[in-house]
Amino acid sequence: MRFLLKIVLFYLLSVNIHAQIERADSIMAAEYSIKSIAANTKYSDFGATFMGEKLVFSSTRPKRGIARRVWRGNNQPFLDLYIGDLKSNGEVENIKPFSEDVNTKYHDAFVSFTTDLKHVYFTSNDKVNRKIKSKSVKLFKGTVGANGEWRNIENLPFNSDGHDAGHPFISRDGKRIYFVSDMEGTLGDKDIFYVDISKGYYGAPVNLGPTINSPEKEYTPFIDGDLIYFSSNRPGGKGGFDIYVTKLDGSLPEPINLGSPINSKGDDISFIINSEKLQGYFSSNRSGGKGDDDIYTFVQKTTITICDQSVSGVVKDKVTQLPLNNALVSLIDSNGNKLRTISTLANGEFYFGLDCALDYTVEVSKNGFFGTTSGLETTNANGYEHNLELLIEEKEFVTRNGLEMLNVASIDFELNKANIKETSINTLGKVVRLLKKYPNMVIDFRAHTDSRGPDGLNLSLSQRRAVETITYIINQGVDPKRITGKGYGETRLLNNCSNGVKCRDAEHRINKRTEFIVVKKE
Structure with missing residues (x-):
C-alpha cells in the first residue's frame, strides 16, 4: 500500500476524495515549479526536513550489505532516517543513513532540529516486549553530538499510552513545539497542538483551534514566520491529503489550499520551505512517481499574498442614538450562510475578521427591536478596516407568553415599598406617549413579585405598586377608563423559583416584573 505514513505512524482509515470547492482567497497562493528529486527510490521516501545545509528524510530503502527487518504491516522494511547534502538545484546528494544509534529497529521518522542543531525532536514507535503496540507513536527529544550522533533520548512528558503524538516542529527560538495528536481536546480525528517550553519544562498541550484544525485529519505542521503550512484530508481538496497555508494565529476564517502543482489527486504532505531561497520540498504518492512515496523539490516563483481585512462597528438605538449592548451581530456570506454570531459589548461595539474580495451581509437583532442588515464588499487591499454604524429601532409592542x-x-x-424609583420615570413617560399616540388603546397594568417573603405580604405589596403606577399615569392626563391594573404577588411565576426552592438572585428577578398588557389597540 502506498503512502506509508498512513499505515505506520497514525493507522489511518480510508480517505474520501471530495470535489474542489471554489472560493475567493484571503491568502493568494504562490506559483510553484516542482520536480521529483533524482535520489528517490522505488521504496518510500518522504518527510524531509532541513538540518542546516543538509536534508533529513525517512525511507524504507535497503541499506547496502545489511538485511533490513521487515514490518508485517506492509512487508516493507521499517522506516529509517537518511541524510544528504542540499544542492542549489534542489537535488540531494551523498545520501547515507544516520548512525545506528539514531536509527532503531523500528520506525523512525519526522524530525525537527533546533536552530543551533544541538537538539532534535523526532517521531518513533514505543515498543513493549519487542512488539509495536496500538497507539504507540510518540515524540522524543535528543541531544545532537559533535559527530551527528543522538544522545540523551527522552520520552516527552505529554506523550500518553492512550494517544498518538508525532510530526514535531520546533520553533526558531526553541520555546514552542508543534505536533499532531489525537489526544484529549482534539476537534477532529488528528489535530495540530503546541506545547510551550520554558527552562526545560513542558507546558500543557494547546489545540490550534477550529480555524486551523478541522473534523478530519491534520498532519506535518511547518512554521514560516507568521504562516503555518500543514496537510489535511478535509473536504474541498484535490484528492487525499492536500497542503494548506494560513496565519499561525488562527485569525483567518479558513486555510487556503496551495493548489496545483503542489497538490494532486494523491496524498501530499510534509511541506517545508527556505523562505530566503524560496525553495523547498514536499512528499507525495501521486501517479508518475518513482516509488511508493517520493520527495519533490519546488521553487516558489511568486510570493504569498496575505489579504486580511476586518469590520468593526457599533449598534445604536435609532431614536436615542445610545449604544446597545447584547445585540446579536451575525456575519453572513453571499450564499446566506451565517459564519459567526457575536454579542455587542457594553459600548455597543463589535468586530469581525474578513476574507478579501468577498461579499458579506452584517445582520443585527435584539429582543424588542426591529432587526437590520448592511451589505459589505471587501477588496483585495490587505489590512483594510471597514467601519459600520448600525441603527435599530425599538418596537412599540412585543408579544411575550x-x-x-x-x-x-x-x-x-x-425595596418592600410602592414608591416608584426615579430611574423608571422615563419608562412611564414612554407609556404615556404611546397611550397618546394610540388614543383608542386600553391597557392593563400587572405587578408581580418573586417568592421571597410571605405570600400575603407579596400580594399586598404588588397591589399597592399597581395602584401607585396607575395613579401616576392618570395624573399625566390619561383617561382613567383607558387603564386598569392589579397586583398578582407571586401567583404567576415564570420559573420554578417558588417557596422553598433555592434560586439565584438573577432567577428571582425574572419573576419580579411589571407588564403593560394591550387590551385594545384600535
Whole structure:
C-alpha cells in the first residue's frame, strides 16, 4: 500500500476524495515549479526536513550489505532516517543513513532540529516486549553530538499510552513545539497542538483551534514566520491529503489550499520551505512517481499574498442614538450562510475578521427591536478596516407568553415599598406617549413579585405598586377608563423559583416584573 505514513505512524482509515470547492482567497497562493528529486527510490521516501545545509528524510530503502527487518504491516522494511547534502538545484546528494544509534529497529521518522542543531525532536514507535503496540507513536527529544550522533533520548512528558503524538516542529527560538495528536481536546480525528517550553519544562498541550484544525485529519505542521503550512484530508481538496497555508494565529476564517502543482489527486504532505531561497520540498504518492512515496523539490516563483481585512462597528438605538449592548451581530456570506454570531459589548461595539474580495451581509437583532442588515464588499487591499454604524429601532409592542404588551422596561420600586424609583420615570413617560399616540388603546397594568417573603405580604405589596403606577399615569392626563391594573404577588411565576426552592438572585428577578398588557389597540 502506498503512502506509508498512513499505515505506520497514525493507522489511518480510508480517505474520501471530495470535489474542489471554489472560493475567493484571503491568502493568494504562490506559483510553484516542482520536480521529483533524482535520489528517490522505488521504496518510500518522504518527510524531509532541513538540518542546516543538509536534508533529513525517512525511507524504507535497503541499506547496502545489511538485511533490513521487515514490518508485517506492509512487508516493507521499517522506516529509517537518511541524510544528504542540499544542492542549489534542489537535488540531494551523498545520501547515507544516520548512525545506528539514531536509527532503531523500528520506525523512525519526522524530525525537527533546533536552530543551533544541538537538539532534535523526532517521531518513533514505543515498543513493549519487542512488539509495536496500538497507539504507540510518540515524540522524543535528543541531544545532537559533535559527530551527528543522538544522545540523551527522552520520552516527552505529554506523550500518553492512550494517544498518538508525532510530526514535531520546533520553533526558531526553541520555546514552542508543534505536533499532531489525537489526544484529549482534539476537534477532529488528528489535530495540530503546541506545547510551550520554558527552562526545560513542558507546558500543557494547546489545540490550534477550529480555524486551523478541522473534523478530519491534520498532519506535518511547518512554521514560516507568521504562516503555518500543514496537510489535511478535509473536504474541498484535490484528492487525499492536500497542503494548506494560513496565519499561525488562527485569525483567518479558513486555510487556503496551495493548489496545483503542489497538490494532486494523491496524498501530499510534509511541506517545508527556505523562505530566503524560496525553495523547498514536499512528499507525495501521486501517479508518475518513482516509488511508493517520493520527495519533490519546488521553487516558489511568486510570493504569498496575505489579504486580511476586518469590520468593526457599533449598534445604536435609532431614536436615542445610545449604544446597545447584547445585540446579536451575525456575519453572513453571499450564499446566506451565517459564519459567526457575536454579542455587542457594553459600548455597543463589535468586530469581525474578513476574507478579501468577498461579499458579506452584517445582520443585527435584539429582543424588542426591529432587526437590520448592511451589505459589505471587501477588496483585495490587505489590512483594510471597514467601519459600520448600525441603527435599530425599538418596537412599540412585543408579544411575550402569548400576550401583546408595551415594549417598555419593568418599573422599579423601592425595596418592600410602592414608591416608584426615579430611574423608571422615563419608562412611564414612554407609556404615556404611546397611550397618546394610540388614543383608542386600553391597557392593563400587572405587578408581580418573586417568592421571597410571605405570600400575603407579596400580594399586598404588588397591589399597592399597581395602584401607585396607575395613579401616576392618570395624573399625566390619561383617561382613567383607558387603564386598569392589579397586583398578582407571586401567583404567576415564570420559573420554578417558588417557596422553598433555592434560586439565584438573577432567577428571582425574572419573576419580579411589571407588564403593560394591550387590551385594545384600535
